[in-house]
Amino acid sequence: xxxxxxxxxxxxxxxxxxxxxxxxxxxxxxxxxxxxxxxxxxxxxxxxxxxxxxxxxxxxxxxxxxxxxxxxxxxxxxxxxxxxxxxxxxxxxxxxxxxxxxxxxxxxxxxxxxxxxxxxxxxxxxxxxxxxxxxxxxxxxxxxxxxxxxxxx
Numbered sequence: 001x002x003x004x005x006x007x008x009x010x011x012x013x014x015x016x017x018x019x020x021x022x023x024x025x026x027x028x029x030x031x032x033x034x035x036x037x038x039x040x041x042x043x044x045x046x047x048x049x050x051x052x053x054x055x056x057x058x059x060x061x062x063x064x065x066x067x068x069x070x071x072x073x074x075x076x077x078x079x080x081x082x083x084x085x086x087x088x089x090x091x092x093x094x095x096x097x098x099x100x101x102x103x104x105x106x107x108x109x110x111x112x113x114x115x116x117x118x119x120x121x122x123x124x125x126x127x128x129x130x131x132x133x134x135x136x137x138x139x140x141x142x143x144x145x146x147x148x149x150x151x152x153x
Contacts, residue, residue, distance in 0.1 A: 002080040003033065003136075005126040007115040010068035012105075013037075018071055021101055021114060024087050030077035034136045040066050048129055064110065072130045081123060084116045 008021055022032070040048070045062045052058045075084055089096030093106025093113070106113050117123035127136070 001076050002078065002120065002123075003074050003076045003127060004081045004084050004117045004123045005115070005130065006073045006075050006084060006117075007065075008071040008073075009065060009111070009113055009115060010070060011108075011111040012113040013069050013071060015105070017105055017113070021105075022071075022073075024101055025073075025075055025084065028077075028083060028087060030075050030080055030083065032073055033076045033138070034074040034131050035071065036130075037069055037071050038130075039069050042066055044129065048126065060110065065115075074127055074131060074136050081117055081120065085118070088114050088116050 008018055012021060045065045049061050052061060087101060089100025089102035091112055092109045093102045096103035098104065101114055102112055117126050
């Protein structure tokens, strides 16, 4: 069972899209293994986005993610990272496919509603920034047998 970190960013929270976005992940058959509403501090944002330090967009990225409350989640399921990234859509809402979260709710090049880990390695690193291991619940839901076979690749 793969896990990924999903952040519903300040624009998503302020626009009251939390329920609609979470519903997309759940309807796809993914499970929410951990979730909290929080304000990301500047120091946490700097650790989260350390790989982008020195890039021209870095200051704006830090300002954006710390601008208001966010919902941080651990989402789990078969191929969770790829599935979540497909559900989110391309980074810029005006380029994202209709039916994706960004395609349906976003048009900005700055405010893109949601963050998702891009690899197994980054997911592990990012999850550890926001959650202690004992805060992450089981990955399996009672309906899991109807979403994918246990050995399905």
